[in-house]
Amino acid sequence: MQESRLSVTSILRHGLLLYPGSKVITYDGTVANEKTFAEVGARAAQLANALVELGVDRDDRVGTFCFNHNQHLEAYLAVPSMGSVLHTLNVRLFSEQLEFIINDAEDKVIIADAVVMPLLAKVLGACKTVETVLVVGDFDASTLAGVHYRVLSYEEFIAGRPTAYDWVEPESETDAAVMCYTSGTTGNPKGVVYSHRSTWLHSQAVTSAASLGLTTEDRALVVVPMFHANAWGIPHAAWMVGADLVMPGRFLQAAPLAWMFTNLRPTMSSGVPVIWNDLVHYAEENPVDFSSVRLLCGGGSAVPRALIEAFRDEFSVDLVQGWGMTETSPVCTLGIPPVGTPPERAIEYQVTAGRPVAGVALRIVDADGNVAPNDGKSLGEIEVSGPWITGSYYKNQRPESFDDGWLRTGDMGTIDAEGYLRIVDRTKDVIKSGGEWISSVELENALMAHPLVFEAAVVAVPDQKWDERPLACIVVKPGATLTAEELSSFLLDKVARWWLPERWSFVDEIPKTSVGKFDKKVLRNLYAEDKLKVTKVG
């Protein structure tokens, strides 16, 4: 067989040839700006020509510090297809992490949104590899006098350049195409390097009719940020099959998202559960038209059963749960019920993390390092293998995360005989109580099923008698009141009695990480520093 390369370059070429009329629609807070794939492809070529003038060469890293918009997509397509490496930077990172990441990756050029330029400028003084910043949007560069890097307007700098570029195939399909750092709740962020091959294969997997089944008839609203594991592969996959893309910019609050659902008519959308939770509560109070939607995807953290049921029962929308991580490109599993499942039993499968998509293999490894059976009971760390799963971190950080070619995910779970994965907890979040394990995730799901609970996070706190016990942190819905006793008795028939938390804290909001997950480290610290008001029960 030919050594034809699986590459971002071939994705770019294929989408341009077959689907020049498909659309990329960027919402800027007021209006939706429409560009065709042909226009975005031409602008990607202009960007490539501009980057060459900036001295960007093969393998050089080009960072992006952007929300989701057509310019970000242009970088997605152009940078790898000119042989360089795209490095997506999370705009919600702390300064120290951002500085570390830029220096670790040695970014030469960064494309940044004007609105987050002040955050970036704060660290760039210590990032000597960065020669140029291309700013998307209006920005007054004179505020940065005396810096070592050039600041140019993205639009002005690409304007008028040739709209064609002689895109190059990578020398090897395993060459780097994109890199992204894990937000890293412990230690320094670790770089994950996606190859051309892994990006192509992951995109193809997302278009499989057996997974998300993206086609040219779809319009994908990309709520998950493009700096969060390639926006779960949706931009590349959409380009491959000619699906329209709706890019929400930084407008990820319930109200603007509701406007986009109602007016831009997406057929599918992907995002973290906290966003869908906000949106469903908003839609309970305000008119939102979800009639164009065939599929919502939730991932990044467990999707609560109550949320799936709310979308299903109130809006006839299927919310499909996926599981994966930055290290896995990310799609590993999807919570799709087996064919022929009666509708009333579908939820039993939808609340699991799902089954592997073709190409991905999973296994459970117990505390002794033995592979456990797929019996739905044996609990252990989830390990994953496949052609879009990272085999090592950049610069070989944390080699202990890899086990004989498999990635150790840091998630604990079970796999049943039908292949369905259940995530019990993060290994670092599980509560070790008297030698037994309590799943913080299951407690949270049970609590969030209460009609007056808006959000609930459960963390382990030290306990003299049991080593660790659960602390439940609760956000009640606006205007509602709830007591710890009420919630404790609500849990009675839902979890084992010895799981019932003794410690309760009613808070205004749950702190979130830069990618929208509950930040349990912050909660544990607040508790340790005695900064939470805690009620005791039982």
Place this chain on the structure above:
Amino acid sequence: MQESRLSVTSILRHGLLLYPGSKVITYDGTVANEKTFAEVGARAAQLANALVELGVDRDDRVGTFCFNHNQHLEAYLAVPSMGSVLHTLNVRLFSEQLEFIINDAEDKVIIADAVVMPLLAKVLGACKTVETVLVVGDFDASTLAGVHYRVLSYEEFIAGRPTAYDWVEPESETDAAVMCYTSGTTGNPKGVVYSHRSTWLHSQAVTSAASLGLTTEDRALVVVPMFHANAWGIPHAAWMVGADLVMPGRFLQAAPLAWMFTNLRPTMSSGVPVIWNDLVHYAEENPVDFSSVRLLCGGGSAVPRALIEAFRDEFSVDLVQGWGMTETSPVCTLGIPPVGTPPERAIEYQVTAGRPVAGVALRIVDADGNVAPNDGKSLGEIEVSGPWITGSYYKNQRPESFDDGWLRTGDMGTIDAEGYLRIVDRTKDVIKSGGEWISSVELENALMAHPLVFEAAVVAVPDQKWDERPLACIVVKPGATLTAEELSSFLLDKVARWWLPERWSFVDEIPKTSVGKFDKKVLRNLYAEDKLKVTKVG
């Protein structure tokens, strides 16, 4: 990224884990025998254990000389997943070709249908590498006394063996998984070696929602023989996504196929146009229920417009045209209209060979070896590149078929700006008349649109004045009568006047090749030997 292998082994494992309850239904001429994927997987393991006992080792070739049934599928899954190479033999080959192919591939074991054993036995005396034949079905081995190979019953020999096998991943994903010889109208047949990687990628491509979109909700009736380019990848793809398979055995005539459509309710089916042509004529006279069908695929030779329209207008069935060849795994293009095409214009796209599926690239190379533009006019040889396109023939036969990494297909065509490929003719079938080209395929399509024409084949014959001129060979529908003059005037407003054939021959049937294409070499020879009754017009 991990070096995880794209392999038939992983397809086998994935289908067994996720879809143990999907079905493989084999029609034996009387009843439909149902087995689950779990049962077929267990039998594949029994076959692997049996082959080990026969001394089959890594890289050894195991031939199949079978129609489509569950045993053939068991060989598809088991042989590559034990590290050996499956070699599908065409049961319709001439003896000399069959003998050449078995010796060229050095098959060690052959799995053969009892009904074609006499054909196989005729050549095996000259095939010294073959040690064992496993016969599917009842066969009296005593008729073969004194042969150098053992003859065993497939069912008896696998019965009672362990239903598990320690399947192996290939050492490299580019290792051989399957081989298949092109029927070769000129010279000796040439071997094409499919790798584990190419088989996996092709299967995944077939499941893309942007191509055939196979899922676990499908039931695929595999009309195209499993010795014909892996049955176009349908068996592997169906296993990957848990689609039911209906295997028609050797019952490919219109009446049994009609029974299968009506009673076994397939959602999709793939086959060559001559089979669909027979079936549609049968269905015009007999009750056939196509209501379960979402998609028919036609390929192997051009699908006539009249056939697409007949299925559409009379039975509300979509007949999608694909293009490819043994050398291309085979799916390269699919005749799917662009999104938003008004229904009345869809046929304009459906009559083309279609656009490349993601992963495949096409180009037109003119007589001077230059790449021609995609303008829908520039005519030349079609060249193709991609990860499931062969890069060389087995033992480096015919290196002139490869052009700087691209496969020269021997088909002539054009590509338009939207990427649609039109096959004008085979390079060896095009008619060179007075320095200009006449497409035999276009003339055939125009003729087959006549309501009284059953089949039409056009070949070049020598002409003193023009070098070559077309000869039209016509099969009229049962009971109908037609004259050359009537057909000639029917063509008047459909093709250029100088294309009108002067020579016409009314025949009982068009000779076919072993894979169901018109055998134009036979027609040319019949004409040369003056064995056709020819009428002259104009």
